[in-house]
Amino acid sequence: MPVEPGRFANPPASGLRVTWLGHSAVLLEIDGHRFLTDPVWSERVGPVGFMGPKRWFPPLVALKDLPPLDAVVLSHDHYDHLDYATIVALKDRVTFVAPLGVGAHLERWGVPADRIVEVDWWDTHTFGDLTLWAVPARHASGRELFVDDGATLWAGYAFLGADHRVYYTGDTGLFPGMRTIGERLGPFDLTMIEIGQYDQAWPDWHLGPEQALEAHRRVRGAVMLPVHWGLFALASHGWTEPMERALAARDSGAVLISPRPGQSVEPTVEKPQERWWPALPWRKAAEYPGRRGPRGMSHRQGALKAAPPDSRAMCPCGRQGTSVAG
């Protein structure tokens, strides 16, 4: 669903509107402020432009047609979240909020230092009457094979506006501190929680669908928008499986919305639940449990062991490695 220019000219009547643009890119309008999370406009993700997983649909809005933004909010430096070409295209227009260390990438790419806000977990930055909190996540970072593992921080975010609260996981596994996020900063009107690109081999780096719902409960979420699916294939599961499993795991307490990519939703007043994706075979959690990876294995080791050589599977970081996806 392409986003027509001018869509965002009028503020949302409810004060909260969200437009999922595929994978983890979301245009969030909250109480008079606008943010864009993890924007990736490139055709492929990975260190080499002509390789790496390719997006399934073109960008739904041209960068030049984006409305004015308070900030681009970056969760970590993996290629499917931090996209060089997108950053360069936006570098003179917006402020970037990024976890510790990620600012060095941005500076190297020409973003003026005064447009970079680096945050540690539990740091805050204010945009008028809105407070943006960087919150803990359980993940990894790195853009070069074996060279910069974990050199920069990863984070989730909580957006606390005058009337609404929104939580974004970034990339994360499940961890006990999610309850602390919920206690300190919740309840949240909307959660944007990653549900896709999980694998048995890297159980600690991604939630997967069932744990995404548990994360939603832990942070005290009302409406949940699943993200990190539907644009790139970075794991070996079928592309509709994350959403099918999330719907199957939903209990009465969770309101899961499933907007089409590019569809704008005011989640406190509209709950789109159309199954717009095709009916394809998928594996249930019991057939393919997300957390039975070999203990003590790093996610790269896991990916190297788990990925069939001819598969499109990659570890979630979006790196393209040797002959097997790494």
Ligand SMILES: [Zn+2]
């Ligand atoms: Zn990642």
